Amino acid sequence: MEHVLSVEQVSAAYGSIRALKEVSLHVDRGECVAIIGANGAGKSTLMKVISGLLPASSGTIRYEGSDITKWPTHKIVAAGIAQVPEGRQVFSELSVLDNLKMGAYQRKDDIQPEIDTAFQTFPILEKRMHQMAGSLSGGEQQMLAMSRALMSKPKLLLLDEPSMGLSPLLVKTVFDTVRRLHESGLSIVLVEQNARMALSVADRLYVLATGQIELEGNAEELQQDPRVRDIYLGI
Amino acid sequence: MNLFLQICIQGLMLGSMYAILTLGYNIIYSTMGMAHYAQGDIMMVGAFFALDFFVTMDLPIYVAIPLSVICNVLVMLVIERLAYRPLYSRSRTLLLLCTIGVSTVLRNAAQLIWGTQSFNFPTIFPGDIIHIGEVYLVPQNLWILGVGVVMMLLLNLFMKKTKVGRAMQAVSMNRSAAALMGVNMQTITMITYGMSAGMATLAGVMLAPIVKVYSTMGVSIGAKVMISAVVGGMGSMPGAILGGLLVGLVEALGGMYISTTFKEAYPVVLLLVVLLNRPQGILGRKKVVKV
Numbered sequence: 286m287e288h289v290l291s292v293e294q295v296s297a298a299y300g301s302i303r304a305l306k307e308v309s310l311h312v313d314r315g316e317c318v319a320i321i322g323a324n325g326a327g328k329s330t331l332m333k334v335i336s337g338l339l340p341a342s343s344g345t346i347r348y349e350g351s352d353i354t355k356w357p358t359h360k361i362v363a364a365g366i367a368q369v370p371e372g373r374q375v376f377s378e379l380s381v382l383d384n385l386k387m388g389a390y391q392r393k394d395d396i397q398p399e400i401d402t403a404f405q406t407f408p409i410l411e412k413r414m415h416q417m418a419g420s421l422s423g424g425e426q427q428m429l430a431m432s433r434a435l436m437s438k439p440k441l442l443l444l445d446e447p448s449m450g451l452s453p454l455l456v457k458t459v460f461d462t463v464r465r466l467h468e469s470g471l472s473i474v475l476v477e478q479n480a481r482m483a484l485s486v487a488d489r490l491y492v493l494a495t496g497q498i499e500l501e502g503n504a505e506e507l508q509q510d511p512r513v514r515d516i517y518l519g520i
Numbered sequence: 521m522n523l524f525l526q527i528c529i530q531g532l533m534l535g536s537m538y539a540i541l542t543l544g545y546n547i548i549y550s551t552m553g554m555a556h557y558a559q560g561d562i563m564m565v566g567a568f569f570a571l572d573f574f575v576t577m578d579l580p581i582y583v584a585i586p587l588s589v590i591c592n593v594l595v596m597l598v599i600e601r602l603a604y605r606p607l608y609s610r611s612r613t614l615l616l617l618c619t620i621g622v623s624t625v626l627r628n629a630a631q632l633i634w635g636t637q638s639f640n641f642p643t644i645f646p647g648d649i650i651h652i653g654e655v656y657l658v659p660q661n662l663w664i665l666g667v668g669v670v671m672m673l674l675l676n677l678f679m680k681k682t683k684v685g686r687a688m689q690a691v692s693m694n695r696s697a698a699a700l701m702g703v704n705m706q707t708i709t710m711i712t713y714g715m716s717a718g719m720a721t722l723a724g725v726m727l728a729p730i731v732k733v734y735s736t737m738g739v740s741i742g743a744k745v746m747i748s749a750v751v752g753g754m755g756s757m758p759g760a761i762l763g764g765l766l767v768g769l770v771e772a773l774g775g776m777y778i779s780t781t782f783k784e785a786y787p788v789v790l791l792l793v794v795l796l797n798r799p800q801g802i803l804g805r806k807k808v809v810k811v
Contacts, residue, residue, distance in 0.1 A: 336700060338700070368700050374696070375697075376693045378689070379686070437702060
């Protein structure tokens with residue numbers, strides 16, 4: 286199968302601190318790949334490097350055959366990669382509706398169908414459409430952040446810790462949405478600390494520790510792996 | 521009472537131009553996260569362009585103003601490209617120092633090109649003094665106030681209703697999230713500086729008949745712009761308008777009822793009073809940092 290995204294030997298650093306050390310991974314079309322790991326393992330750094338927010342110090346990132354390693358973020362978004370950043374990062378002083386419109390910033394066609402989809406998926410957003418995004422609860426902000434990313438009609442969705450700070454019920458809502466997106470054929474990279482949830486939706490899994498890929502494999506196989514069970518699932 | 525009203529209108533007229541300059545200063549502050557120290561000097565360069573086109577070349581005013589705006593925006597964009605852009609990834613202090621340097625360079629370049637004397641600028645809005653009861657109104661003052669109000673409304677409309685305006689707001693709220701929406705930072709940066717310089721040029725042309733045109737005119741006006749920004753609340757758009765109008769009023773009223781000798785000092789007193797009571801500015805919000 287053809288790789289939608291392939292990360293080849295990518296390293297990245299904040300000043301002299303090396304956050305990623307020659308990380309390689311790939312995402313096939315329509316696949317949901319989870320990246321799990323502890324705090325500070327480099328998961329978010331990897332997301333930033335893929336989106337072009339942080340330059341890779343070495344290595345190559347390919348997306349649908351093109352080398353996007355040195356592309357600016359807006360060009361990467363235009364190519365079809367959308368990211369839901371860690372901590373939601375909604376535009377707190379814009380209304381919910383304006384946040385959604387920002388998600389469609391580069392589109393020239395009619396965005397109403399996607400707005401309708403967002404409101405159908407999360408009816409609470411329609412109720413709050415004229416409210417400032419900053420006044421929403423954490424869970425509502427997460428729904429908004431996901432809907433906003435989908436407004437660009439991406440081919441690859443990067444989700445950075447969507448369950449962070451949410452109640453168990455909301456975590457389930459968020460993961461149900463991820464599962465539905467996956468079933469609709471969207472390619473997804475899911476970064477999570479919540480390994481159990483990640484394993485429940487992902488096809489394949491990478492375990493990142495101190496900036497390096499420690500383990501990789503099929504989600505079902507890794508679920509049985511004693512190392513994963515001990516450290517990340519706590520069984 | 522009549523005198524008081526007249527002085528208030530004079531103050532609001534000056535203040536509306538400070539407000540326009542401060543709005544320009546604030547859009548740079550909020551979108552780029554930097555204090556643009558050279559804002560007053562950019563206004564000065566715009567006023568000199570207008571002097572060249574309107575007085576020296578004798579072009580009609582409706583040609584001279586757009587031409588000055590275009591030239592000054594180009595000057596600003598060249599400065600952005602050569603002086604500021606290389607420093608965006610470095611510390612903000614370096615950038616601030618750089619804008620102070622740019623301010624000095626602009627002032628001295630203006631002296632080389634246009635000389636050190638001050639030039640009279642004929643009024644753009646002639647007309648007889650209007651009497652309403654015992655109140656005497658200079659048409660020029662009313663026009664300038666009107667131009668100020670229209671510009672504020674247009675800017676508000678632009679920020680709220682257009683895609684680019686919304687993107688500028690988004691960038692000021694969260695830079696990296698805006699990039700993830702596909703906002704081209706370079707374009708937004710150039711639009712921000714361009715708008716700011718265009719607004720400064722218009723304010724410079726409006727103020728030119730009142731304060732005359734000279735190479736250091738941006739120094740005291742630039743200082744008042746920064747006072748207006750802090751008084752109203754750094755980065756706040758309504759704050760810029762309120763701050764500008766207050767500074768204009770304080771300057772005019774103090775000049776009338778106390779002494780014109782200390783005209784430059786009254787806004788500073790206002791600044792001190794505001795800073796002591798509300799350090800974040802009248803309409804500014806305290807920054808809450810979530811951990």
